[in-house]
Amino acid sequence: MTQTDSPTDEIRVAVSTVIFSLRRERAGEPARVVLPLVRRTRDPHEGQWALPGGWLNATENLEPAASRTLAETTGLVPSFLEQLYAFGDTGRSPARTISIVYWALVREDTTLATELENVAWFDAVTLPQLAFDHNDIVDYALWRVRNKVGYSRIAHGLLPELFTLAELREVYEALLGRTLDPANFRRQVENSETLIPTEDFRTGPHRPARLYRYDQDVELADRGPLPHSSLALR
Structure with missing residues (x-):
């Protein structure tokens, strides 16, 4: 979540993004999957790392909200963005919050905005204990990308x-x-x-x-019959 005040509605809606990239310790070494996380500066889970995200504005569509919150928290612009799942179990946060989660990709030469001190890259398979249910969310996103890589580009x-x-x-x-x-x-x-x-x-x-x-005439990933975002083809 971003550090802005939350809405006062009984059920709150947030948008978060699991964004994957590749990194290597030095040239010639195998690449590993990494993702950026944001350190929380307030309760609940103050000091723990969490997925970048923020609250959904009342006049905002979901995918633009995912792009906005990602840019605000990490400075990143994804080369691919797709909705992952809606997480809304009653015990996932102290107040009832439904998170619409996206997963995204950025290319290896992409860097975080240098002024964002509370953001860092982490190895996707050796994460620390994250805030809320974000470890489960990352695991699900990894499962999704591993399944999709076999039948999409x-x-x-x-x-x-x-x-x-x-x-x-x-x-x-x-x-x-x-x-x-x-x-x-x-x-x-x-x-x-x-x-x-x-x-x-x-x-x-x-x-x-x-x-x-x-071949740019072939979709990056099959989106089905729903309208396609321009982000899907970058």
Whole structure:
């Protein structure tokens, strides 16, 4: 939650976001999934880390509210944003609060706003005890992204416009938490018809690697029949 005063309604509605990115300790090391958390400065759970979010304004739609609260608390603009779930068990907070939770992606070179001292990146699989039920929310978001990565092109939300197959495989391995066979992976993604090979190559100490891009005519993730937000295609 942000540190603004809450509404006085008996049931309050908040919007929070689980935002994933990739980080590595140093060049050449495997990427790991990380997320930004906000340290609470008031009760309940003062001093504990929590998901970024805030209260829903009466005149505000949900997805713009998720983007607004994320920008206000972390300074981040996601490359992908999708609604995750509504959490509203009666015992999740001292006052009855329903949280509309989104999950989002930002690319690896994205940084937090430097002036936000109460925000920091954490490893998604080794989190401390978070405020409220936010550990359960992160676990559910990880489950969702691991399921979706197999049948959508959401990995693009963590990649630059042009990438090698090895870089794409590294994103899959980081999200899934396991090593993938390079030959099988190449065959599967080339048969998916979502990648377009370019005439460019990445050069370095090893053999030059062809650069690919995603087919922009293919949805980043299937949103079903509901209207699509522009955030889904960044």
